[in-house]
Amino acid sequence: MKKTVLVSGGAGFIGSHVTVELSQAGYDVVIADNFSNCDETNYRGVCQILGRTLPLVRMDFCDKEAVDALFAQYPIDAVIHFAAFKAVGESVSEPLKYYRNNLLSFVNILETAKERGGCNVLFSSSATVYGEAEDLPVTEQTPRQPATSPYGNTKTMCEDILRDCVKAYPGIKGIALRYFNPIGAHPSALIGELPRGVPNNLVPFITQTAIGKRACLSVFGNDYPTPDGTCLRDFIDIVDLAKAHVSAVTRMLDGQMKAGYEIFNIGTGRPVSVLELINTFERVNGLKLNWKFAPRRPGDVVSIWADPSLAGKELGWKAERSLDDTLKAAWDWEKYIAGK
Ligand code: WQD
Numbered sequence: 001m002k003k004t005v006l007v008s009g010g011a012g013f014i015g016s017h018v019t020v021e022l023s024q025a026g027y028d029v030v031i032a033d034n035f036s037n038c039d040e041t042n043y044r045g046v047c048q049i050l051g052r053t054l055p056l057v058r059m060d061f062c063d064k065e066a067v068d069a070l071f072a073q074y075p076i077d078a079v080i081h082f083a084a085f086k087a088v089g090e091s092v093s094e095p096l097k098y099y100r101n102n103l104l105s106f107v108n109i110l111e112t113a114k115e116r117g118g119c120n121v122l123f124s125s126s127a128t129v130y131g132e133a134e135d136l137p138v139t140e141q142t143p144r145q146p147a148t149s150p151y152g153n154t155k156t157m158c159e160d161i162l163r164d165c166v167k168a169y170p171g172i173k174g175i176a177l178r179y180f181n182p183i184g185a186h187p188s189a190l191i192g193e194l195p196r197g198v199p200n201n202l203v204p205f206i207t208q209t210a211i212g213k214r215a216c217l218s219v220f221g222n223d224y225p226t227p228d229g230t231c232l233r234d235f236i237d238i239v240d241l242a243k244a245h246v247s248a249v250t251r252m253l254d255g256q257m258k259a260g261y262e263i264f265n266i267g268t269g270r271p272v273s274v275l276e277l278i279n280t281f282e283r284v285n286g287l288k289l290n291w292k293f294a295p296r297r298p299g300d301v302v303s304i305w306a307d308p309s310l311a312g313k314e315l316g317w318k319a320e321r322s323l324d325d326t327l328k329a330a331w332d333w334e335k336y337i338a339g340k
Pocket of ligand 1 (some may be wrong): 046086088128132180181182200201202203217218219220221231232233274297300
């Protein structure tokens with residue numbers, strides 16, 4: 001029988017790509033989203049890619065009764081939880097907004113799961129939990145550092161909440177995937193990242209500068225202790241990242257987990273500097289970007305990249321798409337959105 005996966009925040013950037021990959025792998029997917037940080041563009045794109053309409057529930061995971069009703073309506077075998085606020089800067093100025101939304105929504109899901117005898121729960125965590133790591137690349141054993149923002153802290157706290165629930169409630173199994181820097185868009189250019197207002201993240205700022213929506217890209221810092229003086233990151237293609245979720249969900253549903261709670265790094269294992277990313281974007285898309293150096297951005301770590309070998313060994317997953325293809329897809333998506 002087909003298994004059903006609930007994707008909270010399924011209309012967002014990562015959730016929409018995961019929904020496509022899960023559906024194409026043969027899972028029934030239920031999308032639940034309150035559209036607080038996105039419109040229906042990605043949801044419509046998902047349906048267009050798949051050639052059918054997927055169930056969509058408009059709801060807020062902070063509403064426990066709504067979560068109960070959702071679990072009563074659908075035979076949910078696994079939950080992938082994306083619904084969360086994610087702006088690092090805003091989380092510093094409005095920490096309670098982040099703690100309320102990001103923690104309560106997850107607690108509600110876990111509580112409903114517990115009341116119903118358990119569930120398989122996949123949490124979308126982040127490399128932000130490693131902070132400025134001493135040894136690179138980071139493995140899952142690398143100690144977490146105190147978070148530098150309330151947003152980052154909600155990721156650390158949700159990991160711990162999931163770990164504790166798995167320990168206490170026998171029916172609950174959990175996997176946390178720690179994403180490095182997800183970028184790009186679906187090769188169809190029908191779904192992608194749609195930041196509201198001025199983008200915080202590098203690639204949306206690059207594509208918006210290239211299309212003329214932003215005058216100039218600021219490269220934050222040129223005197224870091226790295227080969228070219230700019231920060232190093234592990235940029236992971238969004239479709240590759242989405243496929244890691246299919247592997248993780250399948251591992252849970254097939255009973256292949258080696259412990260009730262597992263953690264995997266999801267990255268490429270290759271550090272790329274901010275300048276290298278810009279140069280690659282210009283080369284593969286045949287254009288010149290208007291950019292300048294600017295002061296360091298407070299809170300940025302200098303360098304972080306993954307050791308993804310555990311995901312390779314246990315999930316049979318590795319990043320496959322090239323940075324060239326990823327940055328072409330990001331540009332195709334920006335052009336598609338501009339033309340809409
Ligand atoms: C990457 C590099 C910037 C914008 C953040 C969150 C993390 C995760 C992903 C999200 C840095 C530089 C950026 C610009 C620049 N979570 N940059 N000019 O900071 O690695 O990770 O997003 O939900 O938790 O912290 O990603 O894309 O913002 O920055 O020079 O206009 O690009 O300084 O070195 P980051 P990013």
